[in-house]
Amino acid sequence: MQSDIVYRTEDIPPEEILDFLVETEADRELIDALKGRSPVILKGSRGVGKSFLMRAAEAEISQDFSSRKILPVYVTFAQASLIRQDTPDRFLMWMMAKLCNSILRTASTFGLTLPTGSAITAIQGSAALGNYSGMEKVEEIFETSWKREKQQALPVPVPDPEVLRDAVEDLCRHTGTKRVIVFVDEAAHVFIPEQQRQFFSLMRDLRSPYLTVKAAVYPGATSYGHAFQPTHDATVLSVDRAVTDSGYAGAMRSIVYKQDGALKKQIEPNGEVFDSLAYAATGNPRILLKTLLLRTPFNRRNIQDTIREYYREEIWGEHSNLAVRFPGHQKLIDWGRGFIEDSVLPALYSRNQRKESQTSSYFWIHRDAPQAVREALRLLCYSGIVQEGDAGMRATRGEIGTRYMVNLGCLFSQDAEPIKYGQNVRQHLYLKRMVEYGANHTAYRPIDKFSLVGVSSSANQALEAQLDRSIEYLDVTRFQRESLEGLGLLTIGAVLRSDEEVFKRVRYVGDKRARKMRNAAVTAVLEYLSG
Incomplete structure (x- = not known):
């Protein structure tokens, strides 16, 4: 079954995200909570749609910015797996630098004029360094630290949470913005409890009338620590879709048709077969889309083979890995x-x-x-x-x-x-x-x-152990895998070290497609490294 279906939110341009939205009553409640005042922890396993719902909330807030004056800031922490932890506070400093830069970039995108003042200066970094602001350089140093054996000195100090809160308040008062909502995707989901505890402490410390953090996490990989109380410091919401809902099968069909309406001709004559595949996915759109494309043509025998193969072997292989x-x-x-x-x-x-x-x-x-x-x-x-x-x-x-x-x-x-x-x-x-x-x-x-006691590997050990592994471990399409092999990018480290010029060696691939191909490959690498 040939199709242009994508099963990662990262592959959908933000401006097109609402075109793919299939809104159930439960999804609407989640999106509205993400748009609200209270901190939210959005919990769900891989592929259930956490990133998509956050992007949908961001898009709706963006559309209403002129009337509601709420600034949505989307930031992913997928690069957390690349941060070398030479000292315990380096992960916290990276998070702060990334949040500062994301808020400033989004404000600029919306045409907001930054106020003057010590807090704003602190979250920018006190001086420009080449093509970077001071804080952008700090972020870049952390995210390329995996390439270096020795810790690199930071060019400017990293502000503490109180300074960031003050800067956001100054920004809101100066521009007439009511508040800033920060959507943190891939938040603290690696199996390193110390990083997780640092994130949730930061989430609690950033809360103010002008700043709210919404975080997406995975079940089974979250350590909140003693300082953060999920039931008091945030609202915990689950993305699990109930297979017992009467509209479940229809919603899953709509998700597929939104991506590729041409599939309707193959699916409609085999409705019961598709429904079995949809229920087998147990509310996980990514799994549904992956299994839908495993075999062609779409018929009863092929889907039965798919169910046996994927749910007896592949899903367990991913877990054991x-x-x-x-x-x-x-x-x-x-x-x-x-x-x-x-x-x-x-x-x-x-x-x-x-x-x-x-x-x-x-x-x-x-x-x-x-x-x-x-x-x-x-x-x-x-x-x-x-x-x-x-x-x-x-x-x-x-x-x-x-x-x-x-x-x-x-x-x-x-x-x-x-x-x-x-x-x-x-x-x-x-x-x-x-x-x-x-x-x-x-x-x-x-x-x-x-x-x-001691079941977690350190971030550095986990990273160093994986960079030489084959790209066979990456969850990418066949075309993407063949493209990487054709470029000679045979290991996870090789993909990370490549740039867009490397991808442009593929025939008929220009700047835009090279960027898209590299982004897809690096996204798969980061997801693999972080679990």
């Missing part, structure tokens, strides 16, 4: 995979085969289960294999624990006829029907004594 990037997590990752594949999925499949009116994709974990078990499940949530549901759920005998949902595609793939089986499961899915695992279940034994 986390252990290559983060060796300290290997035992947690391996146990989690074995627990779902060898215990949960067979139990659910067996239960669903019974001639009863209710089916299930849910399991329940006792609140007193070993902490290592809960950490392994959070990593499965991060990969999108499991969704964490309600905590404090009562199960058999009144015990209390947390309900989880297994990705429906993983469940459908257990059967030789995944479409037929999947149709029965989704039509009779019952929320309260669960497989239960008590506080001392035998499945926990391989991991119940596992120590969580």
Whole structure:
């Protein structure tokens, strides 16, 4: 199936983002929250649409700037994986420099005149250095630090959060702007708790009547620290799309048609087949778009093969590969995979085969289960294999624990006829029907004594271990991979070190396409490096 579908928000120009918006009631509530006054933590696994929703909120605020006077600032922290941490405070200084520069650049884009004053001067950096302002040079030094063995001195001091708050207040008062909303994408999502704690402390410290931070994070990879209380310092919202909603299948179809209306001719005659693929994705648009394009033509047999291949092999390969990037997590990752594949999925499949009116994709974990078990499940949530549901759920005998949902595609793939089986499961899915695992279940034994102390690799070790790895590990299209190979960019480090002139060596590739190709490749590299 040939198509121009893109499954990363980064590949969609910001000015076109609203053209791709398929608005459900839940999505509208999330976008409105992102546009509101309160700090928000937007939580969801890879590919569910966190970046897209933030970009949609940014676009709507931009359209209304002349009337509402709210300045939207979008900044990605994807480069966090490239920052060498020679001293503990370098990551914090990089975040501050990046935020200062992003706010100033956005203000300039909207035609706002900067006021004079010490706070504004401090967030600019006191002097211009070549083609950079002082603070832009600081940001550039940090983001290229992975290339150097020794720490480079900073040309200007980095301001503290109080100075940035003062500068934003001065900007708002001088220009008549009501407030600045900063959307931080890819925020503190790497498996390095110290970086995460620094980010959330900064998020709390920046809050003011003139400045609000909205952050997108992954489940299973977030350490808030003691200074930040999610329920008090922000509103935590989940992007998980409920497969039990009546409009679920229609919304997923609309997402595909918005990208490529020509696919409608192939999908409409095979509606039940498409719906099975959509439910298998369990609310994840990126997974739906990837699996939709795996085989051609679009028909029942090919989609059945796709479900079996992707949800038995590829999705698990992506999860297990986390252990290559983060060796300290290997035992947690391996146990989690074995627990779902060898215990949960067979139990659910067996239960669903019974001639009863209710089916299930849910399991329940006792609140007193070993902490290592809960950490392994959070990593499965991060990969999108499991969704964490309600905590404090009562199960058999009144015990209390947390309900989880297994990705429906993983469940459908257990059967030789995944479409037929999947149709029965989704039509009779019952929320309260669960497989239960008590506080001392035998499945926990391989991991119940596992120590969580020191499981995180340092940022420098994780980065240095990956730069020489093959581009085969990158989540890119076949065309992008073949282009990289044709250019001789065979390792992750080689892609990072290349510039647009290298990409222009490809026939018929000019400035614009070279920039787009390099951006797509570097985005995939950063996503890989950060997990």
